[in-house]
Amino acid sequence: MELLLKIWRQANGQKKGSMVNYEVKNIEPDMSFLEMLDILNQGLIETGEEPVAFDHDCREGICGMCSLVINGSPHGPDRGTTTCQLHMRRFKSGDTIYIEPFRGTAFPVVKDLVVDRSAFDRIQQSGGYVSINTSGNTVDANAAPIPKPDADEAFNAAACIGCGACVAACKNSSAMLFVGAKVSQYSRLPQGKVEAKERVINMVKQMDKEGFGNCTNTGACEAHCPKGISLENILNLNREYLKAKIIK
Amino acid sequence: MDNKGQMLSIKELADMLNVSQKTIRRHINSGKIKSVKLGGVHRISREEVSTILEGEEIIEDQIINSGPAQEFPFPSKVPSGELKNKWSNHKGTINLVSPANKRNIDVIVVGTGLAGASASATLAELGYNVKAFCFQDSPRRAHSIAAQGGINASKNYQGDGDSDYRLFYDTIKGGDYRSREGNVYRLAEVSANIIDQCVAQGVPFARDYGGLLDNRSFGGVLVSRTFYAKGQTGQQLLLGAYSALNRQINRGKVEMFSRHEMMDLVIKDGKARGIISRNLINGKIERHGAHAVVIASGGYGNVFYLSTNAMGSNVTANWKVHKKGAFFANPCFTQIHPTCIPVSGDHQSKLTLMSESLRNDGRIWVPKIKEDAEKIRKKEIKPTEIAEENRDYYLERRYPAFGNLVPRDVASRAAKERCDAGYGVNKTGQAVYLDFAAAIERYGEEKAVSSGQDKNNRELVKKLGKEIIKAKYGNLFQMYEKIVDENPYETPMQIFPAVHYTMGGIWVDYNLMTTIPGCFAIGEANFSDHGANRLGASALMQGLADGYFVLPYTVGDYLANDIKTGKINTDTKEFDEAELSVKAFIKKIMSNKSGKSVDYYHRKLGKIMWEKCGMSRNAKDLKTAIKEIRKLRHDFYAGVFVPGSADNYNEELVKAGRVSDFLELGELFAIDALERNESCGGHFREEYQTPEGEALRNDEEFTFVSCWEHMGKDNRPKLNKEELKFDSVELKSRSYK
Numbered sequence: 001m002e003l004l005l006k007i008w009r010q011a012n013g014q015k016k017g018s019m020v021n022y023e024v025k026n027i028e029p030d031m032s033f034l035e036m037l038d039i040l041n042q043g044l045i046e047t048g049e050e051p052v053a054f055d056h057d058c059r060e061g062i063c064g065m066c067s068l069v070i071n072g073s074p075h076g077p078d079r080g081t082t083t084c085q086l087h088m089r090r091f092k093s094g095d096t097i098y099i100e101p102f103r104g105t106a107f108p109v110v111k112d113l114v115v116d117r118s119a120f121d122r123i124q125q126s127g128g129y130v131s132i133n134t135s136g137n138t139v140d141a142n143a144a145p146i147p148k149p150d151a152d153e154a155f156n157a158a159a160c161i162g163c164g165a166c167v168a169a170c171k172n173s174s175a176m177l178f179v180g181a182k183v184s185q186y187s188r189l190p191q192g193k194v195e196a197k198e199r200v201i202n203m204v205k206q207m208d209k210e211g212f213g214n215c216t217n218t219g220a221c222e223a224h225c226p227k228g229i230s231l232e233n234i235l236n237l238n239r240e241y242l243k244a245k246i247i248k
Numbered sequence: 249m250d251n252k253g254q255m256l257s258i259k260e261l262a263d264m265l266n267v268s269q270k271t272i273r274r275h276i277n278s279g280k281i282k283s284v285k286l287g288g289v290h291r292i293s294r295e296e297v298s299t300i301l302e303g304e305e306i307i308e309d310q311i312i313n314s315g316p317a318q319e320f321p322f323p324s325k326v327p328s329g330e331l332k333n334k335w336s337n338h339k340g341t342i343n344l345v346s347p348a349n350k351r352n353i354d355v356i357v358v359g360t361g362l363a364g365a366s367a368s369a370t371l372a373e374l375g376y377n378v379k380a381f382c383f384q385d386s387p388r389r390a391h392s393i394a395a396q397g398g399i400n401a402s403k404n405y406q407g408d409g410d411s412d413y414r415l416f417y418d419t420i421k422g423g424d425y426r427s428r429e430g431n432v433y434r435l436a437e438v439s440a441n442i443i444d445q446c447v448a449q450g451v452p453f454a455r456d457y458g459g460l461l462d463n464r465s466f467g468g469v470l471v472s473r474t475f476y477a478k479g480q481t482g483q484q485l486l487l488g489a490y491s492a493l494n495r496q497i498n499r500g501k502v503e504m505f506s507r508h509e510m511m512d513l514v515i516k517d518g519k520a521r522g523i524i525s526r527n528l529i530n531g532k533i534e535r536h537g538a539h540a541v542v543i544a545s546g547g548y549g550n551v552f553y554l555s556t557n558a559m560g561s562n563v564t565a566n567w568k569v570h571k572k573g574a575f576f577a578n579p580c581f582t583q584i585h586p587t588c589i590p591v592s593g594d595h596q597s598k599l600t601l602m603s604e605s606l607r608n609d610g611r612i613w614v615p616k617i618k619e620d621a622e623k624i625r626k627k628e629i630k631p632t633e634i635a636e637e638n639r640d641y642y643l644e645r646r647y648p649a650f651g652n653l654v655p656r657d658v659a660s661r662a663a664k665e666r667c668d669a670g671y672g673v674n675k676t677g678q679a680v681y682l683d684f685a686a687a688i689e690r691y692g693e694e695k696a697v698s699s700g701q702d703k704n705n706r707e708l709v710k711k712l713g714k715e716i717i718k719a720k721y722g723n724l725f726q727m728y729e730k731i732v733d734e735n736p737y738e739t740p741m742q743i744f745p746a747v748h749y750t751m752g753g754i755w756v757d758y759n760l761m762t763t764i765p766g767c768f769a770i771g772e773a774n775f776s777d778h779g780a781n782r783l784g785a786s787a788l789m790q791g792l793a794d795g796y797f798v799l800p801y802t803v804g805d806y807l808a809n810d811i812k813t814g815k816i817n818t819d820t821k822e823f824d825e826a827e828l829s830v831k832a833f834i835k836k837i838m839s840n841k842s843g844k845s846v847d848y849y850h851r852k853l854g855k856i857m858w859e860k861c862g863m864s865r866n867a868k869d870l871k872t873a874i875k876e877i878r879k880l881r882h883d884f885y886a887g888v889f890v891p892g893s894a895d896n897y898n899e900e901l902v903k904a905g906r907v908s909d910f911l912e913l914g915e916l917f918a919i920d921a922l923e924r925n926e927s928c929g930g931h932f933r934e935e936y937q938t939p940e941g942e943a944l945r946n947d948e949e950f951t952f953v954s955c956w957e958h959m960g961k962d963n964r965p966k967l968n969k970e971e972l973k974f975d976s977v978e979l980k981s982r983s984y985k
C-alpha cells in the first residue's frame with residue numbers, strides 16, 4: 001500500500017519543530033508500524049537525508065521505549081497495544097497518517113519524535129521501592145502467604161511499562177495513572193505497607209515538582225494505556241494519599 | 249580508499265583480509281597473489297581481490313591450529329575443597345574492604361539489566377560509590393524486561409525431589425559438560441535466596457489459591473522449579489532490581505547515566521581505571537574514572553541481525569574490553585530458541601519469542617504426509633483438517649522421556665530437520681505447529697468435573713479449557729495474534745527456531761573478574777555458567793545471582809588492594825589516548841558523504857551468520873563465512889553512510905559503532921566454530937553427529953573453554969584453553985530419550 005505521512009520534525013530541544021510530509025510505497029499489511037518507519041528512514045538515508053528519530057527497543061510491547069501519537073492517539077488506534085505492536089493491516093492504501101511525539105511539559109522533545117521521560121524515573125526514585133537491603137538476609141519467600149486476589153491485583157498494577165501514554169493522552173498531562181499503579185502495587189502487598197505513607201507523599205510531591213498536571217477524571221489515560229492499567233489505581237492513589245495526610 | 253575500482257596497496261589488502269602485510273608479500277613473491285608495480289610499489293587490482301576471496305589459500309593460512317593443550321595463563325580461582333563448601337569457604341576467606349574505605353572507592357557498572365541493576369544496588373548498599381550506565385532512556389528498559397517464562401530456583405516447594413545438587417546437575421548436563429563445576433554449583437546454591445530477596449522487594453510472582461508461590465516446568469528437567477509472573481517474569485524481576493537501584497540513586501550512592509553508550513575501556517598500569525562514554529543526546533564524549541569497571545551489557549545475539557533480542561542489544565562494551573585484553577570465551581556458543589514466531593518477509597526487523605513455558609501445554613507437530621505439508625503451504629487445507637493419525641509429533645516420537653520438553657538445542661534441531669526434509673508449514677516451509685487443542689480439552693474436562701458440570705458437553709469443555717489457557721498464557725497468545733493475525737486458541741501456532749541467547753562471552757574467573765585486573769563481567773555478558781547450551785529460566789537466575797549475591801562480595805577481593813589509590817584521575821595520557829581513538833573512529837565513520845545505510849550491512853552480516861554459522865555448521869561454510877565477513881567489513885567502511893552530525897542525537901551513528909563491532913566479532917565467532925571440531929549443545933557441526941543425528945561430543949580433545957586473546961589489529965587472535973575438570977559428575981552423552 002501507499003501512504004502519506006505527516007511527521008513532526010524537530011532538530012533538537014532548542015529549535016522549533018514542524019510537520020513534514022512524506023510518501024511511502026510498497027508497505028505490506030504484515031509489517032509493523034515501526035517497520036514502516038524503518039522503510040521510510042532507509043529511503044531518507046539513501047537520498048542523503050537524516051532519518052526520523054523515534055524511540056524503540058524491544059519491539060514486543062514490554063520495554064515501554066516506543067511512543068508516538070498516531071492520528072491523535074498515543075500508541076495509535078488499537079486498545080491495549082503499544083506502537084511497536086501495531087501492524088499496518090490496521091491501515092489502508094491511500095491513508096494519511098499523522099505522527100507526533102508524546103507531548104507534555106514534563107516530556108520535552110529531544111529530537112523529532114523522541115522525548116525525555118526521565119521525570120518518570122525521578123518519581124520512582126523518590127519512593128517507588130521497598131526499603132530492604134539486597135543482601136539476601138530475608139525470610140523464606142513462602143513464610144507469609146499472600147492471598148491470590150491481592151497478589152493478582154498487585155501484579156496487574158505492576159504491569160505498567162512506564163511508557164507515558166497516559167500523560168500524552170491527558171489534556172492536563174497528569175501522571176496520576178502511572179504513579180497510582182506503583183503505589184497500588186505496593187499497597188496491596190504486606191511488604192509495601194510499612195512505608196506506604198512516606199512513599200505516597202514523596203511520590204506525589206515529586207510528581208507535582210516535575211510539572212505534571214492534575215487529574216480531572218476524564219479517563220483518557222486508561223483508554224490509551226497499552227497495559228490496561230485501570231482507573232481504580234487513581235482512586236487507590238487518592239485514598240492512600242488522604243490516609244497518609246490524615247493519619248500522622 | 250574508495251570503492252570505485254582503484255588498485256589496492258599491500259596495506260589496504262592486508263587490512264581488508266585481516267592478515268599481516270608480511271603474509272601478503274609472501275603470497276606476492278610466491279605468485280599466489282598477482283600484483284602490478286605502479287611507481288615502484290605493489291598494487292593489487294579489484295579483480296584479483298575477488299579471486300583471492302574466492303580461493304582457499306589466504307584463509308587456510310590464517311586459521312590457527314589448536315595444537316596441544318598448554319598451561320592456561322590465568323587461574324580460574326575456583327576454591328579447592330568439597331563442591332558444596334566452596335562458595336561459603338571462599339566467602340569466608342576472601343579479602344574485604346572496610347566500610348570506611350568503601351566510601352572512597354568508585355565502581356562503574358555498564359548496564360542496568362538484571363545483572364547490572366542488582367549489582368549497582370548492592371554495591372551502593374555496601375558503601376561503594378557507583379556510576380551506572382545504560383543506552384536506553386531509563387534503566388528500567390534494559391532487555392531483561394522482555395524475559396517471559398520464568399526463573400529457576402532449587403526451592404523444592406513442590407516436594408518433587410529438587411535440590412541444589414539437582415539444579416547443578418541439570419545445568420551442567422544441559423550445558424553439555426562445557427561449564428565450570430564450581431561456578432555452576434554456586435549458582436544453584438544461591439538460587440533459592442534470589443526468590444526470597446525478590447519477594448521481600450514486592451515482586452508479584454504467581455501464587456496458588458493457598459497464597460503460596462506457584463511453579464511451572466521448563467525444558468531439559470524433570471522437576472517443577474520455575475517461578476514466574478505470568479508471561480512477564482523478566483519485567484517484574486527487573487522492576488524489582490530497578491526499584492532497589494532507585495533507592496540507592498535517591499540516597500545519592502548511585503549516579504545514573506541513561507542514554508549513554510560505553511565507547512571504550514581505559515587501562516592504566518595494567519588495571520581497568522575507567523571508561524569513555526558518549527552522551528547519546530548531545531554527542532559529548534565523556535571520561536569516567538573508577539577503581540573497578542563491571543560490564544553487564546547483555547548478550548550479542550544481534551550479530552545475526554534477526555534475533556529475539558531488543559533492537560539495541562549489542563556487543564560493543566564486551567568487544568572493547570576484549571580488544572583491550574580481556575579473553576573472549578566460546579564466542580560460537582549461541583542458543584537458538586525453538587519457539588519463535590517465523591519470519592514473515594524481508595522487511596522483518598526482529599523476531600518474537602513465544603515462551604518456552606508454552607511447551608508445558610503445547611504439542612509440537614508437522615504433517616506426517618509430505619503432500620499434506622505442501623497443501624498447507626499453498627493454503628489449500630487447514631492444519632485443523634489433518635487427522636490425528638496423520639500428524640507427526642516428532643519430539644514425542646524421538647524423545648519419549650522428555651517429549652515436548654527436551655532442551656532448546658535439541659528441539660530446534662529437530663524442527664530444522666523436519667523442515668529441511670520438506671514437512672515444514674507456513675508459506676516459507678520454515679515453520680512447525682505448536683498445538684494447544686489437546687491441553688484445552690484436558691483442562692476443560694478437569695474443570696467441568698471439578699465444578700460439577702457436564703464433561704460431555706464439548707462446547708462447555710472447550711470454553712472452560714480456553715479460560716484456563718488464557719489465564720496461563722493470555723499475554724503470549726495476544727502477542728501472537730497481533731503479529732500473525734491468527735487466533736491460536738482456534739488454530740495451532742506456527743513457530744520456528746530463532747537466535748535468542750549467547751552462552752559465550754567475556755571469560756571470567758570464579759570472582760567474575762576478566763583477564764584485565766579490575767574489569768569484571770556479569771550476566772549474559774560473561775561466559776560463565778551455561779556451557780554450550782542454557783536451560784530455560786536460568787539466565788534470569790544467573791543475572792541476579794551475579795548481581796545481588798556474587799560480584800558485590802568478590803569485587804572486594806580485588807579492591808582490598810586498592811584502598812590507598814585515591815580518586816582516579818581522568819586527566820592522564822591513557823584517558824587522552826582512549827578518547828582520541830573514540831573520536832577518530834567517529835570521524836572515520838562519518839566521513840563518507842553518501843552510500844548505504846548501516847542496516848544494509850547489518851542485514852548482510854546477519855544472513856552470513858544465519859546461513860553459515862547458525863543452527864548447523866560445517867568447516868567449508870565456516871571458512872566461506874570468514875572470508876565473506878572480512879570482505880563485508882571492508883565494504884562497510886568504504887561504503888557506509890551516516891547522515892547528520894556527531895554532536896547531536898544520531899541513532900545511525902550509534903548503530904554504525906555497534907555494527908562495526910559485530911563485523912569483527914562475527915569473524916571470531918566463525919573461527920571459534922571452525923576450531924571446535926565436535927558438536928556440543930547449541931554448537932552443531934555436521935561432521936560430528938551420531939547415526940541418529942544427535943550431537944557428538946569429543947570429550948577427549950575438547951573439554952575446554954576456548955578463550956580467545958586479541959593480538960592486535962594485524963595479527964590473528966590466539967586460542968588459549970581453560971581445561972574443564974569434572975570431579976562431581978561423570979561425563980555422559982546427553983540423552984533425553
Ligand SMILES: Cc1cc2nc3c(=O)[nH]c(=O)nc-3n(C[C@H](O)[C@H](O)[C@H](O)COP(=O)(O)OP(=O)(O)OC[C@H]3O[C@@H](n4cnc5c(N)ncnc54)[C@H](O)[C@@H]3O)c2cc1C
Nearest residue numbers: 359360361362363383392397398510546771772785787788
Ligand atoms: C525474548 C526473551 C525472553 C527471555 N526469557 C527468559 C526467561 O524466561 N528466563 C530466563 O532465565 N531468561 C530469559 N531470557 C534471557 C534473559 O532475559 C537475558 O539473558 C538476561 O535478561 C540478560 O540480562 P543482563 O542483565 O545480562 O543484560 P540486559 O538485560 O540485556 O541488559 C544490558 C544492559 O546493558 C546496557 N548496555 C549494553 N550495551 C551498552 C553500551 N555499549 N553502553 C552502555 N550500556 C550498554 C543496556 O542499556 C542494558 O541496560 C530471555 C531473553 C529474551 C531475548
Ligand code: SF4
Nearest residue numbers: 160161163164166225
Ligand atoms: S499507566 Fe499505562 S500508559 Fe501510563 S505509563 Fe503505565 S503503561 Fe504507560
Ligand code: FES
Nearest residue numbers: 057059064066084
Ligand atoms: S519498543 Fe518496547 S514497548 Fe514498544
